[in-house]
Amino acid sequence: MKKLYPIEIITNSENTVYLPTDFKASTHLNKIVLGALSKDATIQQHKKTRNTVGITSDLFKNLLFPSSTSNVHLFADEETLYIGPLVGIFTSGFSTIKVRPIGERSILFSKLLSVQKTVGVIAFLFGEQHINWEAGTINGLFYEDGWKSAEVPFPNVVYDRIPNRRIENLHKIQGVKNRLQKEYSIPWYNPGFFNKLDIYERLLQDDSISDYLPETHALTNFTVIERMLSNFGNVYIKPKNGSLGKGIYQLLYDIKDGYYYTRFKDLEQGNRLMKFDHLEALINHLFENQNLSHYIVQQGIHLIRSEKKSVDFRVHTNKDKDGNWEMTAIAAKIAGAGSVTTHLNNGGTVKAIEELADTELQSDEMIHKLTKAALQLSKALENQMEGYIGEIGFDLGLDRKGRVWLFEANAKPGRSIFKHPSLRKFDLETRRKSLEYAVYLMDQSIKSLEDIYQ
Structure with a gap:
């Protein structure tokens, strides 16, 4: 376990660093480094x-x-003392309002930055417009009893908090990512959003977690839906790159009356249930003038229920300062009346697992199963993906036989579950861990430099 040390400014000497008495360096040190500045x-x-x-x-x-x-x-290596990590949190959407420099997300980021003292990092916000490439510095935004800006060196590590895919794909954003990673060898974690079908196909290659995966396919024709409805009774159609439960449809086939049904959220009329004589009529009605290749079709699961409502779970995992995965938050999400998903914007509610009533499984058993699955999935996903992943938000389900199912993995998980009073304890822990991982990445980057120059 790496130790935190307080900084003390000395005024009675010059150009000197005084090391803690319990910090032992193996060689004589004569250089100090903060970020990219030495x-x-x-x-x-x-x-x-x-x-x-x-x-x-x-x-x-x-x-x-x-x-x-x-x-x-x-960190000490050869003749160099490294202090940090200096963590740049890269995002967009900055405003000119000093008290809310990142708009509606200012509170979210102020909470994130508020934990840096207990984690032992120096963290700041920045966007592409804050970088001075010629000087090798960034005009970063810091939070301590209010927002302040300060010029700092390029960081040791970048934590990606770009808010959506559209901004992520902008040429200027990609340019910053590529330049800082390739020209300056700065580790960059959580780079990019996940594509549902891509994640499924990658995880399918790992036999150790294949039992968690519901059957999922690209939506190419009616035949695949017909077959899956016959096998499972209900399926979900989802956008490949969707979020927040938007654009999700549940399709059901009632073998007794021979009708096809669909549940979805209408922007004007709310949650709806519609009936059709034929599957083709249903699909044509829902996806008129839309490209079906933007969607996937996924096996429906008969989820456990609480008070006669379907329940699924959000489980957060984070990497700690030693590079190990931990389960850092877990919450139950209960579907709203007539809703196709458990999302809050579809009328869903959030509870701690211990608060669930009238379920098929005990809370301890649910927590154990979900934690085990989330950690296995985190390791498998990390092995299958490029780049550094420091946090994942999983949407998991439990069927009535106690089997765990993965519905979705989120590279940049939302934080709405933490508004629930009994889940606020997880809020602090997930914020701490999301910055802690930078300590591990800085250590690894120093070791990789050592390997290069040996």
């Missing part, structure tokens, strides 16, 4: 027992330490 310095141990990092005020200023710097991690 300076030669005198580096020595505190003469008396003192577990702080003492930095002279001139060196603190020359290395562009932000004034809010408090607790940090130390």
Whole structure:
């Protein structure tokens, strides 16, 4: 377990770093690095027992330490002392309003930045417009009793918080990502949104988690829907790149009356149920003038129920500062009346698992099964994907026999479940862990540099 050290500014000497007495470096150190900025310095141990990092005020200023710097991690390699990690949180949607510099998401990001002292990172927000490529610095946004900006070096690690696919695909956004990763070798975690069919096909290659996967196909014709309805009784049609439960349709076939039914949310009329004589008529009605190749069709599952309403689960996993996956949040989502999904914007409600009533399984058993599945899926997904993944939000289901099913994996999980009073404890933990992973990535990047130059 890596230790956090408080920063102490020293005014009675110059260009010197005083190491904590319990920090042991294997070689003589003569250079200090913050982010991408390095300076030669005198580096020595505190003469008396003192577990702080003492930095002279001139060196603190020359290395562009932000004034809010408090607790940090130390890394020593060869003759260099690394302090950090300096974490840049990359996003978009900045405004000119000082009290809300990132619009409606200002509160969300202020909460995220508020945990950095306890995690031992130096974290800031930035967008493509804040980068000074010539100077190798960023005019970052910091939060401490209000928003402040400060010039800092390029970071050790970038945490991707681009809000949607449209912005992510912009040429200028892709340009920043490519340049910082390729030219500056900066680790970049959570890069990109997941495609439902792509995730399914990748995970299908791993036999250890294949039992969690409902049958899923690209929507190419009526035949695949007809066959799956015959096998499973109901299916879901979803956009490949959808989110928040938008554009999802449940299709059912009643073998007794011979009719096809569909449930979906109409923007004007709310949750709807429609009946059709033929599947072709149903599909033509729902997808007139739409490209079916943008959708997938997925096996319907007979979910466990609470008080006669279907229940599924949101499970968050995060990587910690040692690079290990942890389950950091778990919540039950209960479908609203007539709703096709459990999403809050479709009338769904959120509860802690322990609050569920009249279910087929006990809460301890549900938590155990869901946690085991989420951790297995996290490891499998990481092995199948390019880049660094530090957090995942899984939508999981349990059928009435207790089998776990994966419905969706989210690269940038929403945080609406944490509004529930009994789930707020998870809010803090997921925020902490989302920044903690940067400590591991910084350590790994230093070791990889060491391998290159050996």
